[in-house]
Amino acid sequence: MKKYIIIMYMALALLTGCDGRSAGWQTGDVTLVRALGVDLTGAGIDLVAWGGDGERLSAEGGSVADGLNRLKEMGTGFVHFGHADQILLGEGFARDKMPDLVDFVARDRQIGPGARLWVVRQDMPREAADVAARLERLASTREAGTTRSCTVTQMMRAIAEEGSTLAPALSWEEEELRLAGYAVLRQGRLVGFLEGEQALGAELLCGQGAGQLVAVTLPDGAPVTLSVERASVCCEPLLAEGTLHGAQLRCSVWLEVVQGAPLTAGQRREAVRQAEEILCRRMASALACAQFWDADFVGLEQHLRAACSAQEWNGVDWARGFRTLPLRAVVSAEVAWPADVMEE
Amino acid sequence: MRNVAARQHAAWCWAASLAPALTVLPGAGGWSVPLLALPAVWAADRLLRRAEAHRGWDRRFGGALTIIYIMWAVVLGGTQLRIGVHRVGTAVNLAVEPWLLAAGVVLLAVWMARGTPAACARWARMVLKGTLVALGGIVLLSLRQMRWESLLPLWKGGVDWFGVTGLTGAVLCVRVYGGFVSEDGGGGMRYLPPVCLLLSALLVAIEGNLGTALAARVEDPLLTLSRNVGVEGTFQRAESLLAAGLLLVDLALLTLLLWAAQGRLGRFWPTVGLAIFVAASLPVSAAGMELFRNWILPVGNFALGLVVPLFLLVVGRAKDGKTRAYIVPENRGNGTS
Numbered sequence: 113m114k115k116y117i118i119i120m121y122m123a124l125a126l127l128t129g130c131d132g133r134s135a136g137w138q139t140g141d142v143t144l145v146r147a148l149g150v151d152l153t154g155a156g157i158d159l160v161a162w163g164g165d166g167e168r169l170s171a172e173g174g175s176v177a178d179g180l181n182r183l184k185e186m187g188t189g190f191v192h193f194g195h196a197d198q199i200l201l202g203e204g205f206a207r208d209k210m211p212d213l214v215d216f217v218a219r220d221r222q223i224g225p226g227a228r229l230w231v232v233r234q235d236m237p238r239e240a241a242d243v244a245a246r247l248e249r250l251a252s253t254r255e256a257g258t259t260r261s262c263t264v265t266q267m268m269r270a271i272a273e274e275g276s277t278l279a280p281a282l283s284w285e286e287e288e289l290r291l292a293g294y295a296v297l298r299q300g301r302l303v304g305f306l307e308g309e310q311a312l313g314a315e316l317l318c319g320q321g322a323g324q325l326v327a328v329t330l331p332d333g334a335p336v337t338l339s340v341e342r343a344s345v346c347c348e349p350l351l352a353e354g355t356l357h358g359a360q361l362r363c364s365v366w367l368e369v370v371q372g373a374p375l376t377a378g379q380r381r382e383a384v385r386q387a388e389e390i391l392c393r394r395m396a397s398a399l400a401c402a403q404f405w406d407a408d409f410v411g412l413e414q415h416l417r418a419a420c421s422a423q424e425w426n427g428v429d430w431a432r433g434f435r436t437l438p439l440r441a442v443v444s445a446e447v448a449w450p451a452d453v454m455e456e
Numbered sequence: 457m458r459n460v461a462a463r464q465h466a467a468w469c470w471a472a473s474l475a476p477a478l479t480v481l482p483g484a485g486g487w488s489v490p491l492l493a494l495p496a497v498w499a500a501d502r503l504l505r506r507a508e509a510h511r512g513w514d515r516r517f518g519g520a521l522t523i524i525y526i527m528w529a530v531v532l533g534g535t536q537l538r539i540g541v542h543r544v545g546t547a548v549n550l551a552v553e554p555w556l557l558a559a560g561v562v563l564l565a566v567w568m569a570r571g572t573p574a575a576c577a578r579w580a581r582m583v584l585k586g587t588l589v590a591l592g593g594i595v596l597l598s599l600r601q602m603r604w605e606s607l608l609p610l611w612k613g614g615v616d617w618f619g620v621t622g623l624t625g626a627v628l629c630v631r632v633y634g635g636f637v638s639e640d641g642g643g644g645m646r647y648l649p650p651v652c653l654l655l656s657a658l659l660v661a662i663e664g665n666l667g668t669a670l671a672a673r674v675e676d677p678l679l680t681l682s683r684n685v686g687v688e689g690t691f692q693r694a695e696s697l698l699a700a701g702l703l704l705v706d707l708a709l710l711t712l713l714l715w716a717a718q719g720r721l722g723r724f725w726p727t728v729g730l731a732i733f734v735a736a737s738l739p740v741s742a743a744g745m746e747l748f749r750n751w752i753l754p755v756g757n758f759a760l761g762l763v764v765p766l767f768l769l770v771v772g773r774a775k776d777g778k779t780r781a782y783i784v785p786e787n788r789g790n791g792t793s
Binding site for chain 2: 117225268269
């Protein structure tokens with residue numbers, strides 16, 4: 113028995129992994145990369161790594177793997193990418209090379225596929241500091257226009273299904289990264305950006321949008337601001353003679369008055385009517401963009417396929433038909449705080 | 457035959473069953489597979505147990521059957537060990553050669569097989585409970601990222617009957633080896649509902665998180681799912697934990713196979729451990745592994761887990777009881793080996 117135990121312990125000693133790591137790992141001299149920036153340059157790929165303590169490394173390479181290898185050689189400590197949970201993509205890279213990055217992360221043992229993707233409009237802000245902290249702040253903030261996130265896995269899924277998805281967009285203004293709507297990616301390639309009302313409409317179409325503000329003006333000229341508490345979307349096929357000839361997206365929205373004097377019942381009805389119009393316009397503008405870019409980021413195909421019978425879906429050519437399918441957005445809103453209503 | 461508490465023996469068999477069950481599971485779209493395998497396993501177990509189907513035929517064929525079962529133990533153990541070590545290598549950077557990790561696991565299994573089966577069963581019960589909790593945790597953590605609409609329609613693609621057959625065969629085959637170790641006949645059915653429900657929930661989580669197309673593209677959908685679950689501020693991913701946990705499940709299978717070999721081969725049983733190590737370390741191409749994983753393992757498990765015992769049941773019923781051979785001996789020293 114003793115000899116077996118000795119052999120077993122000797123085998124375990126071989127598995128400690130002490131010999132395969134660099135000296136920096138053993139001594140704790142490690143640069144933990146929290147955010148990674150990837151963009152195109154003339155020569156190939158430009159990579160920037162931001163550490164949690166403000167440290168910044170940058171390198172160029174022929175591919176993502178080559179660039180990361182060069183980054184590993186930089187600095188004084190062991191560069192570890194296992195904590196990189198934010199990936200910043202330059203606009204040029206997102207247009208052409210996204211599938212390369214996704215394929216790399218899918219195989220890489222350090223960078224997790226749960227890392228969030230952000231698309232920077234125009235060029236990568238190489239000189240930016242503390243990007244990791246800023247992105248974490250943005251990711252945790254429920255600001256209007258940013259409630260949807262996109263991870264590498266979600267992008268992998270969109271590419272595998274030949275579908276479309278949204279990723280939050282950023283702009284570099286006044287030495288700070290700011291939210292700038294959404295980037296629309298079809299089959300993993302950037303096709304355009306949704307801004308302002310379009311971005312808010314896209315959130316509503318995806319059944320999100322909590323925190324959006326809706327400003328209305330009552331007939332007596334008093335301004336009232338409503339906030340979206342929650343929203344849900346139901347997709348209904350419009351059928352004629354057993355074939356699909358359109359779809360209706362019915363969005364139910366619960367609102368709360370956040371600014372303005374207490375409302376009478378009549379004023380509340382008027383406020384709700386105006387809010388429904390505004391929200392409907394937002395959704396319609398986002399749908400128009402989706403059809404223009406042929407990017408079904410709402411997942412309409414799956415909703416409609418589930419709602420239609422096999423016979424009704426048989427004649428549908430979604431790949432060609434989505435752009436021209438008549439789509440209708442309908443909003444029904446409720447103000448969720450009846451205590452705010454005054455007696456008339 | 458050997459003194460192992462029925463509850464612990466059942467846990468040992470179910471812990472060992474998890475290894476081939478996770479291997480033969482469809483990547484996505486087959487959430488109904490474990491639910492359909494549940495009544496199939498239960499019915500097969502009742503049928504074989506009631507009819508004492510472990511007994512039948514004569515000594516010559518019993519000896520041949522023993523050799524076949526031992527050879528399959530080597531194939532099954534070697535393939536599962538190879539898959540387990542590869543899974544660890546996919547999740548983390550192995551600083552050593554994979555065969556060293558395989559050797560460590562086999563040595564551990566041999567050492568455990570030199571003790572008592574009761575101790576192995578007690579250990580396996582903890583492994584089973586820990587694995588079920590870990591897999592359940594992965595399902596729960598993945599719920600918030602689920603895209604529920606991708607599960608619709610619920611019956612898209614129909615039923616994967618090959619998957620049902622493979623899963624049923626995997627559980628029943630391990631139960632036959634469990635029958636070699638204890639008179640309990642391969643463990644009870646008390647863990648059948650939770651295991652099947654959990655496997656079904658795992659497939660739903662994979663479908664909802666990765667989708668059918670992506671799950672079909674990645675090598676190990678369960679590992680990919682675990683790379684996406686985490687708790688903000690504590691851990692971001694769980695693939696290394698899962699890979700290590702599933703290696704324990706593989707170890708439970710190896711210990712069961714070695715104990716089964718010990719009952720069949722006597723003092724030559726360590727050669728089975730050596731053969732499993734060789735089978736796990738031999739160079740096999742990726743296409744060869746796919747063939748093993750998708751075809752040879754499910755078909756072999758089904759044949760040795762259900763078809764052969766059923767055949768023996770029919771033959772045993774047809775003949776009188778005097779000239780029987782046994783997959784499981786009726787009493788010590790009165791069997792095929």
